[in-house]
Amino acid sequence: MSTQDRERLELLQGTLDLLILRTLIFGPQHGQGIARAIQQTSQEELLVEHGALYPALQRLEERGWISAKWGISTNNRKARFYSLTVAGRKQLGKETTKWKRLTAAIGRILEAEEG
Amino acid sequence: MFRRNRKTSDFGAEIEAHFNFETERLREEGLSEEDARAAARRTFGNVTQVKERFYESKRWLWWDHLWQDVRFGLRMLTKSPGFTSVAVLALALGIGANTAMFSVIEAVLLRPLSYSNADQLVSVVSMWQRGGVTTPFSCSPPDFFDWRDQNRSFSSMFAFHTSERALTGRGDAKRVRLVVATADIFSALEAHPIVGREFAAEENRKGADHVAILGYSFWQAEFGGLPDAVGKTIELDSEPYKIIGVMPRDFRFPLRGSDAYVPIGFDDKVMTQRGAHYLRVLGRLKPGVSVAQADQDLTAIMAELRRLYPDKDGKWGVHAERWSRALVGDIRPALLVLLGAVGLVALIACANVCNLLLARATVRQRELAMRRALGAGRFRIVRQILTESLMLAISAGAASLLLAYWALQAIVYFGPKDIPRLANVGLNTAVLTFTLGVSVASALLFALIPALRSSRMEIGGLLKMSGSSTREAGRARNVLLVGEVALSMMLLAGAGLLVRSFAGLRSVSPGFDPEGLLTLDVSVPEAHYKNSLALEGYWDRALSNLGGLPGVTSVDAVTPLPLSGDDWSSSFSVEGRNIPEKDQPSAELRWATPNYLRTLGIPLRKGRTFTDADRLGAARVLLISETAARMFFPAGDAIGQKVNFGARGGYEKNEGEIVGVVGDVRHFGLDAPIAPTFYVPLSQAGIDGATLVIRGQASPAALGQPARKRVQEIDRDALVGQPVMFETLLGDSLGQRRFYMMLLGAFAALALVLAAVGLYGVISYSVAQRTQEIGIRVAMGAARSKVLSMVMKNGLGLVLLGLAAGQGMALVLHRTIEGLLVGVSPTDAPTLLVAAAVLLLVAILACFVPAWRASRMDPLVALRFE
Numbered sequence: 013m014s015t016q017d018r019e020r021l022e023l024l025q026g027t028l029d030l031l032i033l034r035t036l037i038f039g040p041q042h043g044q045g046i047a048r049a050i051q052q053t054s055q056e057e058l059l060v061e062h063g064a065l066y067p068a069l070q071r072l073e074e075r076g077w078i079s080a081k082w083g084i085s086t087n088n089r090k091a092r093f094y095s096l097t098v099a100g101r102k103q104l105g106k107e108t109t110k111w112k113r114l115t116a117a118i119g120r121i122l123e124a125e126e127g
Numbered sequence: 128m129f130r131r132n133r134k135t136s137d138f139g140a141e142i143e144a145h146f147n148f149e150t151e152r153l154r155e156e157g158l159s160e161e162d163a164r165a166a167a168r169r170t171f172g173n174v175t176q177v178k179e180r181f182y183e184s185k186r187w188l189w190w191d192h193l194w195q196d197v198r199f200g201l202r203m204l205t206k207s208p209g210f211t212s213v214a215v216l217a218l219a220l221g222i223g224a225n226t227a228m229f230s231v232i233e234a235v236l237l238r239p240l241s242y243s244n245a246d247q248l249v250s251v252v253s254m255w256q257r258g259g260v261t262t263p264f265s266c267s268p269p270d271f272f273d274w275r276d277q278n279r280s281f282s283s284m285f286a287f288h289t290s291e292r293a294l295t296g297r298g299d300a301k302r303v304r305l306v307v308a309t310a311d312i313f314s315a316l317e318a319h320p321i322v323g324r325e326f327a328a329e330e331n332r333k334g335a336d337h338v339a340i341l342g343y344s345f346w347q348a349e350f351g352g353l354p355d356a357v358g359k360t361i362e363l364d365s366e367p368y369k370i371i372g373v374m375p376r377d378f379r380f381p382l383r384g385s386d387a388y389v390p391i392g393f394d395d396k397v398m399t400q401r402g403a404h405y406l407r408v409l410g411r412l413k414p415g416v417s418v419a420q421a422d423q424d425l426t427a428i429m430a431e432l433r434r435l436y437p438d439k440d441g442k443w444g445v446h447a448e449r450w451s452r453a454l455v456g457d458i459r460p461a462l463l464v465l466l467g468a469v470g471l472v473a474l475i476a477c478a479n480v481c482n483l484l485l486a487r488a489t490v491r492q493r494e495l496a497m498r499r500a501l502g503a504g505r506f507r508i509v510r511q512i513l514t515e516s517l518m519l520a521i522s523a524g525a526a527s528l529l530l531a532y533w534a535l536q537a538i539v540y541f542g543p544k545d546i547p548r549l550a551n552v553g554l555n556t557a558v559l560t561f562t563l564g565v566s567v568a569s570a571l572l573f574a575l576i577p578a579l580r581s582s583r584m585e586i587g588g589l590l591k592m593s594g595s596s597t598r599e600a601g602r603a604r605n606v607l608l609v610g611e612v613a614l615s616m617m618l619l620a621g622a623g624l625l626v627r628s629f630a631g632l633r634s635v636s637p638g639f640d641p642e643g644l645l646t647l648d649v650s651v652p653e654a655h656y657k658n659s660l661a662l663e664g665y666w667d668r669a670l671s672n673l674g675g676l677p678g679v680t681s682v683d684a685v686t687p688l689p690l691s692g693d694d695w696s697s698s699f700s701v702e703g704r705n706i707p708e709k710d711q712p713s714a715e716l717r718w719a720t721p722n723y724l725r726t727l728g729i730p731l732r733k734g735r736t737f738t739d740a741d742r743l744g745a746a747r748v749l750l751i752s753e754t755a756a757r758m759f760f761p762a763g764d765a766i767g768q769k770v771n772f773g774a775r776g777g778y779e780k781n782e783g784e785i786v787g788v789v790g791d792v793r794h795f796g797l798d799a800p801i802a803p804t805f806y807v808p809l810s811q812a813g814i815d816g817a818t819l820v821i822r823g824q825a826s827p828a829a830l831g832q833p834a835r836k837r838v839q840e841i842d843r844d845a846l847v848g849q850p851v852m853f854e855t856l857l858g859d860s861l862g863q864r865r866f867y868m869m870l871l872g873a874f875a876a877l878a879l880v881l882a883a884v885g886l887y888g889v890i891s892y893s894v895a896q897r898t899q900e901i902g903i904r905v906a907m908g909a910a911r912s913k914v915l916s917m918v919m920k921n922g923l924g925l926v927l928l929g930l931a932a933g934q935g936m937a938l939v940l941h942r943t944i945e946g947l948l949v950g951v952s953p954t955d956a957p958t959l960l961v962a963a964a965v966l967l968l969v970a971i972l973a974c975f976v977p978a979w980r981a982s983r984m985d986p987l988v989a990l991r992f993e
Contacts, residue, residue, distance in 0.1 A: 043141060044148035062149070063172030066142060070133075089148070092141045 028060070028068050030111060033096065033104040036078060042091035043069060069094060077103050135178070142174065192507070196514035203515060210487055211519070214480045217884060218523030218569060220877055221476025223530030226554070226562045228469040228870070230535055232462055233561075234552040240451050241377065243317040244411075249418055250453040251284070251408040251425060254444035257713070263446065266408050268393060269401040270432065270440065274408070277428045280421035281410035283315040286391070288405055289381065293652060293846035294349075296362035299839055300846050303345070303363060306385045307392075313340075315411050316380060323357040323372025326390050336392030339368040343376040345386035363389070364652035365844045382454070382547050401439035402698070402708075409450060422447040441709035454547050457946070461867050464943050468621065468874050471614045473569060475878050478607045478614075479885040480519065481573035484512075485604050486892045488577045495581055509578045516574035517567065524566030528554060531562075541869065543862030576603055601893070605925055608889050612929025612966065613936055615875075615882040620937045620962035621944055622875035625868040627958055628948045632861060637689065638792035638801075639727035641853035645827045646688060648848035649838055650816030659778045659813030663743050665841065666809060669819065670720065672837050678823045678830055683723040684809055686817035689794045690856040696802075697781075701759070702769035714755050715794065715804040716772060716781060718812050724750075724789055726822055734766045734787030741808040747783030748808065755803030756788045770805065778813030781805075796860040798949050820853070828852060867947055879969055886973040890922045894981045906986035918978035919971075926970040930963050937962075 035041065035049045046069075047060045072078045077100030083093045096104070146167050153163035168174070204211045239245050252263040253270065266274075266286065275284040287308035293300035306312075310326035313319060320340055329335050339361060341350075350356035360367045368389060379385075412421055422445075429445040452459070488495075495508055535552050542549045580603070649669065656662045666684055673682040687693035698713040700706065721737040723729075732753055741748050749770055756765040771782035791801045809817060819838070823830045831850030838847045858865075894901070901914055941953035951958070 042144065042148070044145045044152075048152070061172050062145065062170050063174070063177045066138070066145075066177055070138075085148070087151070089144065090140075091144045091148070092137075 027111075028064065029072060030104070030107045031058075031060075032065075032068060032072060032094075033077065033100055033107065036094060036096040036100070037104065040083075040093040040095040042085060042093050044091075045085075046094070072100070075103075076100075139178065142171075142177070145171070192510070193514070196511050197518065199511065200515040200518050204518065207487070210483055213884070213888070214483050214519050215523045215526060217476045217479045217881055218520060218566075219526035219530060220881065221473040221527075222520075222524050222562060222565050222569065223527035223534065224469045224472050224874060224877055225565050226527055226531035226558060227534035227538065228466050229561045230531065230552045230554065230558045231538060231549065232466055233555070233557050234548050235546060236455055236459055236462060237557070238548070238551070240382075240454075241379065245451060246449070247412040247414075248316075248450040249281070249410045249412055249421055249447050250450040251410055251445065251447050252453075253404055254446050255404075256442050256444060261444065264443075265404040266406045267401050267404045267439075268397045268406060269399075270429075270443070270445075271406055271408055272398070273432055274425055274428055274445070275410075278410075278421070278424050280413060280416045280424040282413045283311055284408065284410035285309045285312045285315045286406040286408045287312060288391075288407060289385070291650070291846065292363040293365075293650070293844055294361065294363060295365045295652060295844040297349075298843070300844050302846055302848065303386045304384075305363070306380060306388045307390075308388060309391050312380075312388065313374075315409065317411075318374065318378050318380075320372030321375045322354050323370070325372065330390040331393060333392045333394040336390045337366065337368045338371045338390065339363070340372040340374060340388045341370060342374055342384055342386050342388070343378065344384070346373045361387075363387075364650075364846075365654040366652070401436055410447070418447055418449050438708040458546055458863070461863070461947055464947065465867065465870050465874075467943065468618060468871055471618055472874050472877050472881070473565065474572075475611050475614050475881045475885075477569045477573040478611045479881050479888070480569075481576055482604050482607050482885055482889055484516070484573060484577040485580075485607075486888070488512075488581060489896075492581075508581055512578040512581060513570070513574050516570040516578075520566040520570035520573075521563075524562050527562060527566075528559075531558075541866070543859070543866050545859075545862060546866070604889055604892075608885060608925050609929040609932060611882045611885050612926050612970070613933035615878040616930055616933025616962060616966055617937045617940060618871070618875040618878040619966055620933070620959050621941060622868070622871045623958040623962045624941065624944065624948055624951055624953060624955060625864075625871050627955065628951045629861070629864055629868045631950045632797045632864065635793070635797045637797060637857060638790055639689065639729050641727075641857050643822060643827050644727070644853035645821040645823065645831055645834065645850050646691075646853055646856070647819040647821065647831075647834060647838065647850050648688075648816075649684075649819055649845060651842060651845040653815055655842060655844060656815060659743055659810075662778070662813050662815055663810040665845075666720070666814075666817070668841050669838055672841060673819065673821060673834055676830070676834060676837055678825060679821055679834070680824055681722060681726050681822045683720045683726045683820045684817040685717060685719040685723050685820060686809075686814060687717065687794075688818040688820075688856075689792050690796060690853075690860045691818065694794060694802075697772045699770050699772040699805075702771070712759055714759070715802045716807060717804060718807045718809045718814050718817065720809050723820065724806070726820060727792075729792060730790040732788040732790060734785075736787055736789065737806070737808050742810050743779075743813075745811075747780075747811055748786045749781075749783045750787045750789050750806035751785050752789055752791050752801075752804040752806075754791050754801050755805060758803050772805070772807075779811060781807045781812060783807070783811075797857075798861070798864065864947070871944075879966065882966070883969050883973040886922060886926065886970055887976060889925075890918065890974050891977040891980075893921065894918060894977045897981075898984070901981050901984055902986045902988070905984060911982040914984075915978050915982040918981050919974050922974035922978070923967075923970065926967065926974075930966060933966075934959055934963065 031050050032046055035046050035053075038049075041049065043065055044062070047062050047065055050058055050060050069078070069080075073080055073094070077097055078094045079097050080092050080094045082090060085091045146164070149167035149170065150160070150163045153166050154160060158166065171177075240248070242248060251266065251274065253266045255262045255264045265288075268286070271284075271286045275281075278284070285308055287306050290305045290307055292303050292305050294303045310328050310331045313325045319325065321343075323340070326338065326340070330338055341356065346352060346356060349361075350359075354373075357370050357372060359370050361370060362368070368387075374388070380388075410421070412418070425445045425447055429440070429443070432440045433443070455462075498511075499505075499508060532554060535554070539550055539552060651662070651665055656665060670682050670684065673679055687695055694715060695717075696713055696715045698708075698711040700711055706712075719737070721739050721741060724731065724736050736750065737748065751760075751765050756763075759765070760768060765785050765788055768785050769783070770785060771780065773782075774780045789806070792804065793799065793801060794804070795802065819834075821827065821830060821834055828850075835847050835850055839845065904914060905911070937959060938954050945953045
């Protein structure tokens with residue numbers, strides 16, 4: 013089965029940052045790895061446009077939430093590995109809470125309509 | 128903001144790595160190499176665009192924002208032309224004054240002398256120690272030779288003196304400025320003739336010394352710049368000199384240049400003249416040797432000379448100083464103080480603009496708050512304010528150049544001639560860099576408070592325009608205003624001190640009456656007058672010829688002339704007192720014709736003055752000044768004493784019996800101490816150069832040229848200078864002081880204007896802000912006079928605070944101008960009070976206008992305001 017076949021959900025504005033931070037909690041990862049991880053963890057539901065990923069990484073790096081350095085991947089290739097900073101970890105906590113509150117609220121509204 | 132510096136190529140490499148991973152993964156899923164690569168690119172989207180975005184985020188965005196800020200700033204500045212022009216003008220005045228002052232500093236103090244490796248050139252002077260005071264003095268030839276031969280610090284050392292000779296044998300004698308130097312002058316200066324050769328070592332000796340090297344412009348003027356001038360002969364004081372070379376066009380030594388250079392021609396007796404101090408000495412340091420080391424080196428040599436020659440060198444030391452520094456001796460501290468003062472003017476201008484910005488920031492609060500609310504970061508707002516400030520400051524800097532240009536023209540025109548290189552001032556690269564620096568620095572300074580405040584603002588509070596933040600702005604403005612007044616107070620009082628000191632000096636009597644006196648320098652060629660009798664004959668003819676000129680009432684001769692910058696001093700012995708040579712006292716010597724003292728109005732205190740009978744062959748007589756009589760004959764028995772100065776200055780010995788005591792003369796200027804002086808009858812001394820002092824009936828200035836012609840007719844080869852009014856000499860003697868006074872006065876005036884404008888601005892603004900309140904007061908029946916006094920009180924309270932602070936600062940900081948003051952204490956109370964009064968008066972005016980306007984306010988209009 014190839015990846016193009018299934019129609020996937022496009023990411024909501026602003027959620028990519030959150031997902032990147034979350035993915036990095038498991039340890040340092042390079043860009044393609046992060047994209048793969050998001051797609052796999054979402055059971056191929058989410059579409060990450062790889063092109064949008066790198067500016068987002070750049071942005072997070074500038075804010076000091078993640079840091080990057082060049083290293084060697086498991087299959088012996090050079091890659092730029094990103095890891096979560098202390099500030100990034102805090103930011104992840106804040107963003108997660110916010111997101112949960114948002115989805116819970118939206119969920120309540122949607123359920124109220126059904127009922 | 129902090130930003131990691133990441134290269135675009137690094138970003139490209141990362142994306143390349145991404146493709147490799149993705150392609151590999153897709154191939155593992157079973158796609159062909161080609162399909163996998165295509166799929167990877169599809170998932171990625173537009174690669175170039177992503178790279179572009181990265182690029183933008185690095186550079187172009189920054190540029191874009193700057194450009195936006197500039198355009199927005201321009202719109203804001205043109206929208207309020209009143210604010211902009213006042214701010215630019217205030218800053219331009221402050222920066223312009225600084226630019227002009229710095230130009231002076233640059234030309235006089237900073238610009239390297241125009242000799243190759245000028246930093247290595249060191250001036251060496253003898254130091255005369257008497258009565259606990261050490262005075263720099265010219266050097267004697269034997270001392271010079273010993274320094275030159277024994278030192279380990281200099282690669283070369285030469286001695287010289289400047290003189291004037293007559294260019295003769297070509298019609299009327301022309302004045303030639305001459306440098307008389309030891310042969311190695313040019314190798315030491317690292318300058319070489321463009322035509323011909325330098326001096327040879329043997330030309331240092333008397334007899335072989337009649338060779339000359341010409342200065343470039345003299346060569347152009349006298350020989351049309353033709354190379355065959357070399358080998359020809361010129362006559363100086365009727366003696367032939369063979370031209371052996373011509374110096375380059377840009378070579379000037381000393382600083383003002385010279386017409387010709389001749390070797391010094393020492394005779395065999397030179398090594399016995401250890402007491403004859405008349406040489407200036409310059410040395411070139413060996414590489415890596417410091418001036419202090421050279422000074423130590425020479426001091427050690429001098430200690431040995433003192434031991435070897437206690438009679439002649441017992442009271443002498445030596446001092447080495449970098450030549451560029453020695454040239455500006457006491458000018459340097461004065462100029463630095465003035466630079467400090469003009470810096471204060473710039474501070475006042477900055478405070479002024481800062482105040483304007485703060486007032487405007489309050490008006491602009493809503494705009495800034497809106498921008499914040501729409502997502503502009505604090506940094507962006509600060510940057511906007513800084514950009515606008517920089518634009519203001521840089522336009523002001525540009526405008527200031529025009530002001531500085533005018534100021535410099537005035538400075539060159541009015542500036543004293545005895546500040547070296549002052550005439551070379553100009554707006555060069557160094558000055559322009561300074562102006563740019565000052566502009567940027569002042570922008571940062573005056574934008575600092577408004578920028579910080581705006582970045583601290585809370586959006587909510589801002590949109591509501593909370594009272595607390597306007598109050599805070601008001602406080603900042605008041606503090607600035609008090610500071611402005613204080614600084615102005617200080618400058619004004621400083622200028623007042625200089626004026627008082629100057630006025631005091633003007634009222635000092637020089638000891639004679641220069642009014643209506645014309646002076647004419649005359650020197651005759653030694654070759655024509657081989658003895659004292661011939662010289663006496665020449666002066667007799669000069670005096671009688673001029674005396675016959677219609678309009679002339681009296682003619683006399685003297686040398687050296689008071690205030691001319693020349694002087695002559697020598698040690699002397701008193702008959703009956705047995706004093707070893709090294710402990711002999713020393714005094715100034717003047718040679719004068721019999722009627723000179725009467726013509727100048729120098730009073731006779733005791734005994735008699737010279738008479739026409741005091742001629743060559745008659746008994747030798749001397750006059751003594753009051754101060755000298757008191758110093759050397761404290762018992763009051765000066766008259767009748769026999770004194771001998773030896774034979775220096777003319778053919779005859781300067782000795783004789785003291786026959787009279789006369790009044791003191793301030794020979795060295797009104798601000799210099801009185802020196803003990805003896806007078807010798809001119810005809811008894813055999814003198815070949817003196818100044819004719821002419822008193823006329825009506826306008827003495829008109830007598831100048833006819834008088835000059837009459838003197839030239841006696842001997843065509845005599846050198847006759849241009850006629851100068853004695854009063855001009857007197858004025859020139861205070862030239863530097865007048866210059867410093869005018870500069871500080873101008874700075875103080877600027878400060879006063881700026882402070883007045885600042886005060887006016889702040890009061891007007893506060894009135895505008897309180898329009899409603901004032902309107903209500905008036906509507907409720909408050910008397911207009913009450914409103915007036917309320918507003919005035921408001922402003923004048925700040926002014927009084929500023930005055931008090933300024934007085935305090937003046938008491939501390941005026942020590943820096945102590946060196947510029949004569950007869951006035953830097954804490955002179957009347958001056959401080961007058962300065963405060965002037966400032967207060969101006970402040971009352973500046974407050975009165977807006978206060979009066981407030982009191983005339985129509986309450987209806989006021990209430991409808993906003």
